[in-house]
Amino acid sequence: METNFNVPQRQSAVGIVVMFFDTIQEYARALWPILVVWIFKFNTIPKLWLTLGALFVFVVIGIIAYLKYLNFTFFLDNENDEFVVTEGVFNKTKTTIQLHKIQQVNIKQSLLQRFIGVHALDVDTAGTNDKEVSIKAISHSIALELKSRLLDNERKVQTESVSETPESAFDEQPFISIGLLSLFKVGITSNYIRSLTLLLAFFATIYDNVMHFSNNGYIDGDEFSSYFERNVLMRSIGMLVVVLLCAMLVINVVRTIVRYFDYKIAKQKGSLLLSFGLFNTKSTIIKPEKVQIVAVTQNYFQKKMNILELRIKQATSGGKEERKQAIEIPGCNKNERDAILKLLFSKIPEKGVMLKPNFRKLGFAIFLTIVLPLCGFYLLAFNGAPQFFEFNYLAIVYVIFVLLVLCFGFRNYRLYISDRFIIKQSGAWDIRNEIIEPQKIQALTVSQLFWHKSADIGYLTIHTAGGNVGFQLGDFTVIKQYVNLWLYEMETSDSNWM
């Protein structure tokens, strides 16, 4: 059976049922507070009203479902190679997708759809996270036909990019393999923040338990918190911190080794093949043309030990999970980093013109993280909570710590622009360099608060298919100049961003 997709088509008539249940679900989700009230008042409302009301709601939803069915049409525009979907009862939306932009077509069937013998067809492009178009109810034969027609166009373009499986890859000698020693170094020098939060969480639980314990009558007031007891407490807490820090380091090392054991990187036809893992070996393939952002992270200790971490973000057409994940290469040294970067970019990225943030960035950060909390703290202390004064020393420690972090963060906050690369450097302890190629840019956003106009500073956001990179409070004239340059470069070349 040859279906003519060139004229607007409706879904299967039984699709009304799917629409009906979809609409119920949608409204139930929107109106659940009212439903909850109804359920609680179930007994107080007369039965007749309830039945009539329910009947009325069902009829209305039925009509809406029918109208949705009537207004949902799709067709293939052969002239322009487009797939056009029109939908909506009151709010009408017409979505047009170029056939060659379609990345995936999925045919699915939910329980209800299986019951009435229809299938759903989702069309996905590289764009937004959601699927762009979802046809809820068509028969299997039409779904298959439509799928083949939708993907027909793409196949010509796509054939060469169909990848060979990573399994067959390791005939060649890996050109980088990361040894146990490097992983050990990574383990003891990274993830401090996460360890610290774990530590704090652990302490909070213990503290909570102690308070619970004391409230249960073992310690019955403030009198017991004498100097002697406090001294003992302090010492034991100190011991605990040391023990926990050691435990954290051990856990960090073990985790890193289990995860990245036997990390091997091999080259194949210009792509990178990675495999790693102690218990379950993971393999991934990195194609240079799909790479959007490469982040190189290194802190002071790691610099001394000559190790660093690479994170590679690729453009993906798949689900949200895949999109978020970056590929990590831990513990490579400088030469290995250069080799990888050379393979990905065919050149080692150089840092070009340097852009510094305005001092107001530091000022605002200090205001937000130091001035405001301190004001709150002392406001509370002066107004009826004098016991807060006992924690004065904590406030001082906090201010010094945060000030150090902010100052280092500000000093490291830079944007380097050269002809072929944009590199954003940031971070206080872990210094991170995010590398983008201008032709991978999808869109550019510039933004300026009105009181920054006279100072001529503003924000820049670079959107890529692997995420955004932003630069705050840079020289606005320079930013605008580079935006114009990048736009020019993007618009005059047909460079492949994926």
Place this chain on the structure above:
Amino acid sequence: MENFTNETIDTAQLPKFEEVRLTALHPDYWKVIMAQLAVLLLILATALAFALYSIEELAAYSNRLIVAAAVLAVLIVFFSRIAFRKKAYAFRNHDVLFRRGIIATTTIVIPYNRVQHVALHEGLISRFFGLAKVEIFTAGGSSSDIEIPGIEKEQAENIKQLLMIKIQKQL
């Protein structure tokens, strides 16, 4: 390769996106916003009236509450007006510009060769005024998509057609 040249670009001579004359939204779109706001405020006002009527402890504060609600409503309308007047768009030969923002002025630029697909959306109230919204999607995720509301239906169709042609030409 023989036709390939690589001259230095004079950055000062490049077309400047910040100097492009932008088109404001259709004046009727303000009516659409007002209608939407009216519905929203009406619902909120009803809720407030209901609360004042049914909760007796609030009776003492009723005047103050009503004044606060009125001030809030005026502020919402005021900021909506600013947001409406700030919104503007332009279609250049090679890219589309959209400006928005209340406190900050944000301009987003999408080159046509990065557009993934285009959609035309007509809201219920917008349809009454013959207006439509053009939505332009890129592969950069939702933060880099543009939604231009308040364009006349016919013009919106033209814009969409133009975009589709531009996208196609890039191949």
